[in-house]
Amino acid sequence: MRLATFNVNSVRQRAGHVRRFLERQQPDLLFLQETRCRAEEFPRLEFEALGYRAHAVGQPGGRNGVAVLARVPFAVVAEALPGDAADGQARYLEIVAEGGLRAACLYLPNGNSGGEEGLAYKLRWMDRLLDLAEARLDAFMPFALLGDFNVCPTEEDLAPGALAPTDALVHPEARARFRALLFFGLTDALRALHPHDRLYTYWDYGPAFEENRGLRIDHILLGPDLAERLSGCGVDVAPRAEPQPSDHAPVWCTLR
DNA sequence: ATGGCAGGGTGGCCCTGA
Numbered sequence: 001m002r003l004a005t006f007n008v009n010s011v012r013q014r015a016g017h018v019r020r021f022l023e024r025q026q027p028d029l030l031f032l033q034e035t036r037c038r039a040e041e042f043p044r045l046e047f048e049a050l051g052y053r054a055h056a057v058g059q060p061g062g063r064n065g066v067a068v069l070a071r072v073p074f075a076v077v078a079e080a081l082p083g084d085a086a087d088g089q090a091r092y093l094e095i096v097a098e099g100g101l102r103a104a105c106l107y108l109p110n111g112n113s114g115g116e117e118g119l120a121y122k123l124r125w126m127d128r129l130l131d132l133a134e135a136r137l138d139a140f141m142p143f144a145l146l147g148d149f150n151v152c153p154t155e156e157d158l159a160p161g162a163l164a165p166t167d168a169l170v171h172p173e174a175r176a177r178f179r180a181l182l183f184f185g186l187t188d189a190l191r192a193l194h195p196h197d198r199l200y201t202y203w204d205y206g207p208a209f210e211e212n213r214g215l216r217i218d219h220i221l222l223g224p225d226l227a228e229r230l231s232g233c234g235v236d237v238a239p240r241a242e243p244q245p246s247d248h249a250p251v252w253c254t255l256r
Numbered sequence: 257a258t259g260g261c262a263g264g265g266t267g268g269c270c271c272t273g274a
Binding site: 113204 | 257258259260261262263264265271272273274
């Protein structure tokens with residue numbers, strides 16, 4: 001089984017990139033972030049033609065937005081992070097796939113805009129994510145978190161000097177919460193198989209990609225039973241090298 | 257150490273992203 005996550009920075013602009021990724025990598029489940037359209041505007045037909053069923057969560061105003069594309073049967077179990085006081089932000093989608101795999105797609109708040117309150121919102125969102133991860137792991141079900149976490153977990157996860165030390169993506173409190181997810185028993189799939197490789201999932205528009213000045217902020221975290229089945233994981237940089245790309249590249253993993 | 261990009265919505269610029 002293959003899982004993948006891709007921040008597309010507008011799915012309507014990037015439908016071709018997604019289609020080519022599906023054809024090349026053949027994931028069973030692909031989670032999208034920053035779809036930036038309402039659910040009814042999601043270009044589902046483009047993907048249904050390839051055998052993928054879509055479910056999108058959107059919001060008015062062209063911001064945020066998450067979705068799943070699946071070629072295995074699935075049920076949607078949540079369209080908001082539990083504890084979310086109905087703030088209307090489309091950042092979370094949780095499904096149960098055929099066979100019992102429970103997987104959540106998340107688009108964590110960036111935390112750099114909106115001043116102190118913007119950062120506080122990010123940290124509160126991570127607190128709720130910690131509560132959720134704890135509950136799911138306590139329930140002993142095959143569980144995975146995939147998405148744009150907007151956190152560089154360690155100094156190995158960004159090009160030197162790529163961010164100011166005060167940036168919300170490297171904020172000590174955000175990093176501490178990411179580590180707490182790992183302490184609960186989730187495995188960072190990419191680092192489990194590639195502990196010290198220079199691996200990034202985001203490069204700013206401009207010369208950053210060809211200079212490989214990037215960030216690793218898109219992650220796949222696996223519960224214990226899924227981590228035991230992990231046989232491969234990587235960043236697919238091909239979509240980032242295509243014309244008119246997203247600023248992110250997809251991350252995928254394969255489970256035995 | 258930022259917006260010099262890029263996308264979207266609104267209205268003929270502003271906000272957000274990271």
